[in-house]
Structures are given as C-alpha cells and as structure tokens.
Amino acid sequence: MEKKVIVLTGASGALGTHIAKYLENQGHFLVLQYNKHSIENANPNVLTVACDLTNPEDLKSLVDQTIARFGRIDVLINNAGISKSNVSWKTTTEEWNQTMAINLNAPFFLSQAVIPSMRANAFGRIINITSVVAQTGFIGTSAYAASKAGLIGLTKTLSKELAKFQISVNAIALGYFNTGMIDDVPAEVQAELLKQVPMNKLGNPETLAKTIEFLISDEAGFVTGQTVNLNGGLYS
Numbered sequence: 001m002e003k004k005v006i007v008l009t010g011a012s013g014a015l016g017t018h019i020a021k022y023l024e025n026q027g028h029f030l031v032l033q034y035n036k037h038s039i040e041n042a043n044p045n046v047l048t049v050a051c052d053l054t055n056p057e058d059l060k061s062l063v064d065q066t067i068a069r070f071g072r073i074d075v076l077i078n079n080a081g082i083s084k085s086n087v088s089w090k091t092t093t094e095e096w097n098q099t100m101a102i103n104l105n106a107p108f109f110l111s112q113a114v115i116p117s118m119r120a121n122a123f124g125r126i127i128n129i130t131s132v133v134a135q136t137g138f139i140g141t142s143a144y145a146a147s148k149a150g151l152i153g154l155t156k157t158l159s160k161e162l163a164k165f166q167i168s169v170n171a172i173a174l175g176y177f178n179t180g181m182i183d184d185v186p187a188e189v190q191a192e193l194l195k196q197v198p199m200n201k202l203g204n205p206e207t208l209a210k211t212i213e214f215l216i217s218d219e220a221g222f223v224t225g226q227t228v229n230l231n232g233g234l235y236s
C-alpha cells in the first residue's frame with residue numbers, strides 16, 4: 001500500500017498548501033478540505049471538498065465523499081486550526097466554543113469517522129497538528145492553548161485504543177513557522193519571538209512535510225502516541 005488515501009484538513013491554509021503540494025508530488029490520493037478559500041486542482045487523484053468543520057453534517061460528508069471516490073482512508077491529517085488572540089478574561093464564549101469546535105472537536109469526530117475504514121484495512125495513520133503553546137503556555141492564547149493541549153491528550157488515548165488495529169496516532173507540535181498564523185503577529189512581536197528560539201530561526205514547511213512523510217510511511221508503523229516537536233529548540 002505505497003500510495004495512500006490521505007484526508008488533509010486545512011489544505012487551503014499556508015501550511016496546508018505546502019503539505020498538499022508535497023504529498024501530491026509523491027503521487028498519493030488526496031482529499032483536500034477547505035472552508036472559505038476554495039482550492040482548484042485538476043489532478044484526478046485529488047478531490048477537493050468544501051467543509052465547515054464546525055458542522056457535523058459537513059464532517060460526515062467529507063468522510064463519505066472520500067470513501068465514495070477512493071474506497072478507503074489510510075491517513076487523516078488534522079491540520080485545520082484557528083487562533084483567536086485574547087487574554088483569558090476577555091475571551092468570549094463564542095471565541096472559546098469556536099476554537100474548541102475547529103481545533104479539538106473536529107479532529108476527534110473526524111478520527112471517529114475514519115476508524116472503521118482504517119480498522120477494516122488493518123492500517124491507519126492519524127496525525128494531529130498541535131502547537132508549542134500547548135506545552136509552554138503563552139499570554140493571550142488560553143482557548144488556543146487549551147484546544148491544542150487537548151489534542152495531545154486525544155493523541156495519546158487514541159494511540160492506545162487503536163494500536164491493536166495497526167493504526168498509529170501521533171501529534172506534531174509546531175513552534176513558530178515562517179508562514180501561516182505567524183502572519184497575524186506584528187513584526188516587533190515576531191522579532192521578540194525569534195529571540196526565544198535557540199536556533200534563532202523560524203520553521204520551514206518543508207520540515208513539516210518531511211515529518212509527515214515519515215509518519216505516514218509503512219516504516220513508521222512502530223511510532224505511535226508521540227508528540228514530535230518541530231520548534232528549533234524552543235521546548236523539549
């Protein structure tokens with residue numbers, strides 16, 4: 001099973017775009033989920049699906065469309081995420097709930113929905129994209145940090161539940177990368193962040209794509225329940 005059927009959420013985002021291109025170049029069968037920014041792709045091995053991850057019917061449709069087109073699901077990459085900056089005492093109920101819905105609830109319900117196909121094939125890879133702020137905390141990110149920390153706990157429990165079916169579940173915790181959410185951070189704050197990174201540089205999407213390439217490979221079948229840190233030494 002060299003070429004995998006891969007569902008990638010947040011494929012329209014900055015990091016998602018890089019991951020999708022990398023995996024497409026390797027000839028995998030891709031299902032690319034987007035929400036507000038549509039994705040055009042004429043490759044017959046690629047299906048693009050509009051899906052609001054806060055909507056349970058959309059989640060079901062994403063999985064149903066994948067099975068209808070490719071017959072199975074080998075890999076789920078929960079990459080979509082939002083970050084609403086606010087100190088805890090100003091975070092609204094709506095901000096909290098929306099963050100949890102997209103960053104934590106959707107990965108859980110999507111995982112639940114892909115498990116039957118993965119179990120039937122005795123093969124599966126679930127990858128949850130989390131963040132260093134879940135590990136360290138960071139002012140103004142209470143909802144985001146809580147949702148991403150939840151993903152790490154979810155990863156550990158799912159990995160234990162699914163190991164006997166040869167389904168691995170891992171998280172990748174990103175430090176500060178050179179594209180995507182970082183674009184919303186003011187330049188002077190970015191400069192301050194950089195000073196905290198021992199390697200004194202931002203992450204490159206290529207590092208993320210290569211890490212995913214390894215985790216979805218057959219050779220990585222003994223790796224599960226882990227949080228792989230890509231952060232230039234910021235946290236270990």
Ligand SMILES: NC(=O)c1ccc[n+]([C@@H]2O[C@H](COP(=O)([O-])OP(=O)(O)OC[C@H]3O[C@@H](n4cnc5c(N)ncnc54)[C@H](OP(=O)(O)O)[C@@H]3O)[C@@H](O)[C@H]2O)c1
Binds near residue numbers: 175180182
């Ligand atoms: N970039 C970094 O430095 C960094 C650091 C740590 C962790 N991360 C994590 O890496 C992942 C990707 O981040 P990024 O930087 O690529 O972010 P991004 O460019 O803002 O992309 C976010 C993605 O999430 C999708 N999305 C947002 N709300 C959605 C909803 N309701 N339903 C479905 N999809 C929705 C967006 O779809 P549309 O655009 O189509 O609406 C987009 O594809 C996130 O989980 C983030 O937390 C990033």
